[in-house]
Amino acid sequence: MLKISDLKVKLEEEDKQILKGVDLEVGAGQVHAIMGPNGSGKSTLSYVLSGRDGYEVTGGSASLEGVDLLDMEPEERAAAGLFLAFQYPVEIPGVGNMTFLRTSYNAQRKARGEDEVSAAEFLKLVREKAKDLKIDAEMLKRPVNVGFSGGEKKRNEILQMAVLEPKMCILDETDSGLDVDAMKLVSDGVNALRSEGRSFLVITHYQRLLDHIVPDVVHIMANGRIVKSGGPELALEVEKNGYADLMDEVQ
Amino acid sequence: MALPKAKIDATEARLSGMQIPEGGAGWARAARNDALERLTGMGLPYRRDEYWRFTNPAEFLAPETPRAEIALDAPGFEDTQALRVVFTDGVFDEAASDDLSQEALEIERFADAVTKDIHWVKGLLGVLETAGQDRVDRPLATFNTAFAEDGLVLRATGKVARPVHVEYRRAGEQAEAVLRHMVRIEDGAELTLLESGVGAARLNTGMEVDIADNGAFHHVRMQGRDHERRAATHAFARLGQESTFKSFTLSLNGMMTRNEVVITLKGGDAVAHVAGAALGDGRDFHHDDTVFVTHDAVNCESRQVFKKVLRNGATGVFQGKILVQPDAQKTDGYQISQSLLLDEDANFLAKPELEIYADDVQCSHGSTSGAIDETALFYLKSRGIPEDKAQDLLVLAFVAEALAEIEDEGLAETLREQLAGWLERRR
Structure with a gap:
């Protein structure tokens, strides 16, 4: 599904190398987790994959189902099936959540050469998805993320994911700012969307999210590289001993 | 004080x-002559007047009317049920207008009203305009009092169900129009006035609105079918006790537009809201909102909400003032003016002012200018929305606060669609 080879990235504005050769392959239907200390390059990886400005790829490649991601605009990557759930979902006053969802949905359909759906059809579709995810219909009427609690913002990300039905989902520190109950709700949402044709890359600091979203593979990222990979037990090891021990071991 | 020679020359x-229009009754002739005399005394505006620091009035002063191509664009308020009154090149167009009759409303042409003996019109013509000259000269308004030949005279005696829609049309490429509207809202009465369309190659409109206690006047205006608009x-509005005045203007392009609103809250507990959204694309766009609100009674509320979206060298100006007189305790005054600059060529000039002589008041003002939020733009794009559409969404979001000032949801939606359509066509 997602194949990253020797990806090297620096900041556009300054001479600072963030990713120093990342190799990663996520198979269809798999859930991979990336853990790592602050500044290891985890969030940069998610931004580079989704096409945010401010980064310069200096080497390597990244592809989704064999299609080169790095040459595409962010909206083209989305239409190709990539989705980034933001660590800090953006508030957009004045744009209704429903308008936002429908504009996104139809823009992706149009980009894929599919027919756009009417407002009425779309409303029905969203209501069903929201119901499955136990999301209050009231949330759909409000402006995008404005006045949402931390938990509501993250659930809104999951709702977008459910509506847009991407193939490859990247969750950037989805657990940050969530209490235990909210984390459970969000995780349930993610788990409900797991399927054979959909893969996940879960970026997190802490092991606790991985109790709820159980990964197939765990990677440890440090200093711009993936330094160790293993099964879910690797996350437990980090939780117990911290990153420092692991770093020593790797070096 | 003697006027500078340049000003005297320009005015002459x-x-x-x-010529002062012929045919008015004695009282109208007196009001017009008085205006001409005041106008000669103060002179027309020129570049060095403080009040015209950001906007060059030359376009309004050229002795010869500038030429403007007759542009056609999507009409405004087409789907709104309203009594339509058309002025073509500044003259009432009977054939194109609806029958001038409406329940709870006395309505007639200004050109007719000035020949009659209507008590309230006699007592109002030029009066609010003259009062509005306090502290700042507004010679173009005085010019309007002196030379306006036509317009609408409206007196609401109850809640008027259907809005009155004044539609300006243009037939000549070099037409000049000077129109005067007079509005009187009686105790407890309510009226909505809509304005749209291309006025003339050069348009000067003046309006005096006198609102009695408990009256309400809503004004929604669309400027935008004429890119060569000058x-x-x-x-000018005077508000009685517990009365309401709300005015909103959507301006799309236009070469030179200066909209001045001058409000005096005379009775206690009155409410005045003035808002606008202006979008300009191109170096030849210049839009100026100038507002002066005087609180002259207790417990009144005023709001000014202005948003401007500018690109490709377009210029936006806001001059807004809240004056709170000594007796106007418990005043609640709010003023915000913001601009969204879509590139580095756009200009926004703002002069927000507060002048407060009462001690128990709440007044706030703010003015900001900024670029599009890159994080929000990326967020939208990451969901599959192409850059230009994402930008349009953020532009609509930016002006939403101003559009929210329109009380009638249907009218607000009409303007929102107009705006969205304009954005789409500009791509």
Whole structure:
């Protein structure tokens, strides 16, 4: 599904190398987790994959189902099936959540050469998805993320994911700012969307999210590289001993 | 104080050959002559007047009317049920207008009203305009009082169900129009006035609105079908106790637009809201909102909400003032003016002012100018929305606060669609 080879990235504005050769392959239907200390390059990886400005790829490649991601605009990557759930979902006053969802949905359909759906059809579709995810219909009427609690913002990300039905989902520190109950709700949402044709890359600091979203593979990222990979037990090891021990071991 | 020579020359040049309209009754002639005398005394605006620091009035002063191509664009308020009154090149167009009759409303042409003996019109013509000259000269408004030949005279005696829609049309490429509207809202009465359309190659409109206690006046205006617009507009309003005045203007492009609104809250517990959204694309776009609100009674509320979206060298200006007189305790005054600059070529000039003589008041003002939020733009794009559409969404989001000032949801939606359509066509 997602194949990253020797990806090297620096900041556009300054001479600072963030990713120093990342190799990663996520198979269809798999859930991979990336853990790592602050500044290891985890969030940069998610931004580079989704096409945010401010980064310069200096080497390597990244592809989704064999299609080169790095040459595409962010909206083209989305239409190709990539989705980034933001660590800090953006508030957009004045744009209704429903308008936002429908504009996104139809823009992706149009980009894929599919027919756009009417407002009425779309409303029905969203209501069903929201119901499955136990999301209050009231949330759909409000402006995008404005006045949402931390938990509501993250659930809104999951709702977008459910509506847009991407193939490859990247969750950037989805657990940050969530209490235990909210984390459970969000995780349930993610788990409900797991399927054979959909893969996940879960970026997190802490092991606790991985109790709820159980990964197939765990990677440890440090200093711009993936330094160790293993099964879910690797996350437990980090939780117990911290990153420092692991770093020593790797070096 | 003697006027500068340049000003005297410009004023003489502009006024040469202009005549006070014939045919008015004695009282109208007196009001017009008085205006002409005041106008000669103060002179027309020029670049060095403080009040015209950000906007060059030259377009309004050229003795010869500038030429403007007759542009056609999507019409405004087409789907709104309203009594339509059409002025073509500044003259009432009976054939194109609806029958001038409406329940709870007395309505007639200004050109007719000035020949009659209507008590309230006699007592109002030029009066609010003259009062509005306090502290700042507004010669283009005085010019309007002196030379306006036509317009609408409206007196609401109850809640008027259907809005009155004044539609301006243009037939000549070099037409000049000077229109005067007079509005009286009686105790407890309510009226909505809509304005749209291309006025003339050069348009000067003036409006005096006198609102009695408990009256309400809503004004929604669309400027945008004429890219070569040169318009100077003035609205003067006087508010009685517990009365309401709300005015909103959507301006799309236009070469030179100056909209002045001058409000005096005379009775306690009155409410005045003035808002606008202006979008300009191109170096030849210049839009100026100038507002002066005087609180002269207790417990009144005023709001000014202005948003401007500018690109490709377009210029936006906001001059807004709240004056709180000594007796106007418990005043609640709010003023915000913001601009969204879509590139580095756009200009926004703002002069927000507060002048407060009462001690128990709440007044706030703010003015900001910024670029599009890159994080929000990326967020939208990451969901599959192409850059230009994402930008349009953020532009609509930016002006939403101003559009929210329109009380009638249907009218707000009409303007929102107009705006969205304009954005789409500009791509």
